[in-house]
Amino acid sequence: MEKINGFTHYSFFTEMSQLAARHDSFDLSLGLPDFDIDSRLKSFLKEAADHPCHQYEPLAGNPLLIKNIIAYNAKRVNSMKLRENEVTIVPCATFALHTALKSVLNQGDEVIIIQPSYYTYGPSVVLNGGTPVYYDLEYDFTINWEKFQNCISEKTKAVIINSPQNPTGTILKQSDWQQLYELIKHQEIYLISEEIYDIYCYDGLEHYSSYLHPELKNRTFCIFSFGKMFHTSGWKVSYLLAPEDLTAKFRCHQQYISYSASAPAQYALARYLEVFDPFENRGIMERKRDLFNGMIAFTPLEAAKKAEGSVFQIVNFRNVSKTMTDVEFSKWLTVKKKTACLPLSAFYNSRQNSDYIRFSFAKKDELIIHALEHLQKNL
Numbered sequence: 001m002e003k004i005n006g007f008t009h010y011s012f013f014t015e016m017s018q019l020a021a022r023h024d025s026f027d028l029s030l031g032l033p034d035f036d037i038d039s040r041l042k043s044f045l046k047e048a049a050d051h052p053c054h055q056y057e058p059l060a061g062n063p064l065l066i067k068n069i070i071a072y073n074a075k076r077v078n079s080m081k082l083r084e085n086e087v088t089i090v091p092c093a094t095f096a097l098h099t100a101l102k103s104v105l106n107q108g109d110e111v112i113i114i115q116p117s118y119y120t121y122g123p124s125v126v127l128n129g130g131t132p133v134y135y136d137l138e139y140d141f142t143i144n145w146e147k148f149q150n151c152i153s154e155k156t157k158a159v160i161i162n163s164p165q166n167p168t169g170t171i172l173k174q175s176d177w178q179q180l181y182e183l184i185k186h187q188e189i190y191l192i193s194e195e196i197y198d199i200y201c202y203d204g205l206e207h208y209s210s211y212l213h214p215e216l217k218n219r220t221f222c223i224f225s226f227g228k229m230f231h232t233s234g235w236k237v238s239y240l241l242a243p244e245d246l247t248a249k250f251r252c253h254q255q256y257i258s259y260s261a262s263a264p265a266q267y268a269l270a271r272y273l274e275v276f277d278p279f280e281n282r283g284i285m286e287r288k289r290d291l292f293n294g295m296i297a298f299t300p301l302e303a304a305k306k307a308e309g310s311v312f313q314i315v316n317f318r319n320v321s322k323t324m325t326d327v328e329f330s331k332w333l334t335v336k337k338k339t340a341c342l343p344l345s346a347f348y349n350s351r352q353n354s355d356y357i358r359f360s361f362a363k364k365d366e367l368i369i370h371a372l373e374h375l376q377k378n379l
Helices: 011-022 039-049 063-074 093-104 121-127 145-149 174-184 226-230 244-254 263-273 278-296 326-335 365-378
Strands: 087-090 110-115 131-136 156-162 190-194 220-225 238-241 312-316 356-360
Touching (some): 087 244, 093 121, 093 190, 093 238, 110 121, 220 244, 226 238, 226 263, 278 365, 326 356
Parallel strands (some): 110 131, 110 156
Antiparallel strands (some): 312 356
């Protein structure tokens, strides 16, 4: 696994998928769904072609989309009451995170990153002049807030958190947000909260956003993704919630980078939000998680902690190999056992090995069944 300046090179994440294609393997490595989007979304995108929405949208975004985002968030089980000047439409979650950091960081500021984490976090901090400080999740992939406190210094300017988390599937609860606030409330420390898998919370759990915390909200950039909600990552439309003063800082930078996101896609998404049922999407993905976990239980691989959310399941592979690194095991499983995954160490800044691999269950049922039947017979 190649690392450049301490960061995992992106090619590794595509390498496993390419390896799967070359060896005709079942590809459960990346979180890209292989099933079709809702036909109503296609209809609304076709409708957009006949609608006058082919020029730049306003910097804040399509007004109808903003209105419907506000209505959608108000209807959550954990309802969020939003104002128009708190919502900004952005091209993608990665853009939102990078621009949020640009809005608050000065040279040499420290940013705490909870790992394992998505590979863009550290580079975004460095590219914005900051210094990443890494906190490792506990063995059960939870946060020990007493240990987390040791990462905070007088140079700390921001914390990046992802919930539901990629790759572990862990969800932060209301009490977690309170504990975080207690640790940072006496300093000027901002929160970049990536909540892109918000609708995928399982076993009766409901997403509790950082933006619901009355005090934490005032220092939070909260990121959501239509690409993850609707399986339309190629449409490149997400949205950011932030208080008015942080929204103004964010848009100041945004206007010189992307300005706006795809206008026809914004229109189609706005129309779709009027009919979208998040419980249906969540139910589909929860059934896929249960299908995956039910079948992997009949292999030597061990899903010790069922994912609380997201579209990923972490699996311990040490019953199969005590000696291979997680990178070696991932490649071996892909090539020799025809099932592609990712090593957990790919989600750490400096760790070269772990006991875990990550699978995505955001796949057609038949792919999950065929992959797991193959592992049941061949592991």
